[in-house]
Amino acid sequence: MEEEEPSFHPVDGDLRRWAGFIIGTGIYDGGVFEIEIILPRKFPYEPPKVIWKTNIWHPNIFQKNVCVNILGKDWLPTMSMAGVVETLRNLLNYPNPNSPLNTEAARQMNRNLEEFSKTAKEYVKKYATWDRLKK
Known part of the structure; x- marks a missing residue:
């Protein structure tokens, strides 16, 4: 298995549910973060829901939820799944303590x-x- 690039696949053949992982960088270097992305019926006109399954100490990720503008008010129909995954990767490198979900971490x-x-x-x-990802 490639241990650098993110990898996502449909869950049970459902093209609206994608599961996969992102490899951490920066202070999260080497971490393997399991993520599920659920596409709404109106995708790409509505943003996907991201479920961050791996525990992480991060101001913008808390209790499986992710706080990033691009998945909310700043969503554009031109965004792709690849763009969503790249946004999540960037969130690891650039946490934003000024818009926290996890106020303690912020x-x-x-x-x-x-x-x-x-x-x-x-x-x-x-x-x-x-090892935890494979369980």
Whole structure:
């Protein structure tokens, strides 16, 4: 299995439900993050729902939800599945503590970036491994 590029596939042949993973970079380097993307009936006129299945210490990802404007008010019908996946990859590199879902992570990121990075890396080691993905 390629361990660098994201990989997604339809769930049980359902082209509206996609499951896969993204490999972390930056402070999430080497982490394997399981994600499900659900396309609404009106896709691409409505944004998909993203379910982040792997525990992560991140200001914009909390309890399986993802907060990024492109999946809400800034969604455009020209966006593709590849664009959604790339947005999620970029969110790992550029967390936005000013628009948090996880206020604790955002607070820690703003007050002590070194401690935030340490906690994020601990989550990667504990939750975001190939072994956990295969279970």
